Amino acid sequence: MPNICDYEGSRYREEFWTPERRFEDLADRAALRALLPPSGETLIEVGAGFGRLADLYQGYQHVILFDYALSLLREAREQWGGDPRFLFVAGDLYHLPLASATVETTVMVRVLHHLEDVPAALAQLARITRAQGTLVLEHANKRHLKAVLRYLLRRQDWSPFTPEPHPFVPLNYDFHPDWVREQLQLAGFHVEDVRAVSHFRIPWLKRHISPELLARLDALLQRPAARFQLSPSLFLRARRLPNNTPPQPLAFRCPTCGHEPLPIIPQDITCPSCGAVWPYREGIHIFRT
Numbered sequence: 001m002p003n004i005c006d007y008e009g010s011r012y013r014e015e016f017w018t019p020e021r022r023f024e025d026l027a028d029r030a031a032l033r034a035l036l037p038p039s040g041e042t043l044i045e046v047g048a049g050f051g052r053l054a055d056l057y058q059g060y061q062h063v064i065l066f067d068y069a070l071s072l073l074r075e076a077r078e079q080w081g082g083d084p085r086f087l088f089v090a091g092d093l094y095h096l097p098l099a100s101a102t103v104e105t106t107v108m109v110r111v112l113h114h115l116e117d118v119p120a121a122l123a124q125l126a127r128i129t130r131a132q133g134t135l136v137l138e139h140a141n142k143r144h145l146k147a148v149l150r151y152l153l154r155r156q157d158w159s160p161f162t163p164e165p166h167p168f169v170p171l172n173y174d175f176h177p178d179w180v181r182e183q184l185q186l187a188g189f190h191v192e193d194v195r196a197v198s199h200f201r202i203p204w205l206k207r208h209i210s211p212e213l214l215a216r217l218d219a220l221l222q223r224p225a226a227r228f229q230l231s232p233s234l235f236l237r238a239r240r241l242p243n244n245t246p247p248q249p250l251a252f253r254c255p256t257c258g259h260e261p262l263p264i265i266p267q268d269i270t271c272p273s274c275g276a277v278w279p280y281r282e283g284i285h286i287f288r289t
């Protein structure tokens, strides 16, 4: 099984999403707002963390915030637990505990760069997403401008132009846009639209220009610059291709044996097929194996 990048106990909100990253946060939001269908029945965010982007999902009847780290989901629940539309689910994305063809819109932002096995993860996203449903996917871009310049100036030994993922530290990868597009196609998605995001991730600019203004400029660039794909981050909107699985009502799936559907009830859930018991604690469904 692939290794998992676990944020359990990390102070992700305090230590990563500091005021210095306000520009990145606003730029992510602009791209997501542009690509996300604004309303619908069911949305899941895979790797939702503490629910940083959850306020953008207000148009959905059911919102599933999914993450591996229980500590982050507890933070998400503190903020969104009072809203009956929200479900908080812990598990690993290689064994997504959602039944097949149950989700209309799937979102995954700032997660792909931690994945050892991208095809296996995308296969899971394809399984839970209904035919004609939407996937909004963000990935770190290997071919960003800084890497291209460094390579051309011979300050960097790896090529930003070759398709294979570039591991820059353990469990962190940058991806070539063509490679990601190909993996999405193999998984059963068709890429419809792209946004190039976070062009101004440059310390000097961020010190001298307000994050709000930088993010507005970035938002203006995101669509026209998508054809060059030189930004550090790319957002894609992909359509799940038609297939033989009709849409199913929202339900869980046993990550151990694959039995589905399991009912979504606010208590421990026992799998009738393998007997595994999946706990419900502090408002969080826990499917960690």
Ligand SMILES: [Zn+2]
Pocket: 254, 255, 256, 257, 258, 259, 271, 272, 273, 274, 275, 276
């Ligand atoms: Zn089972």
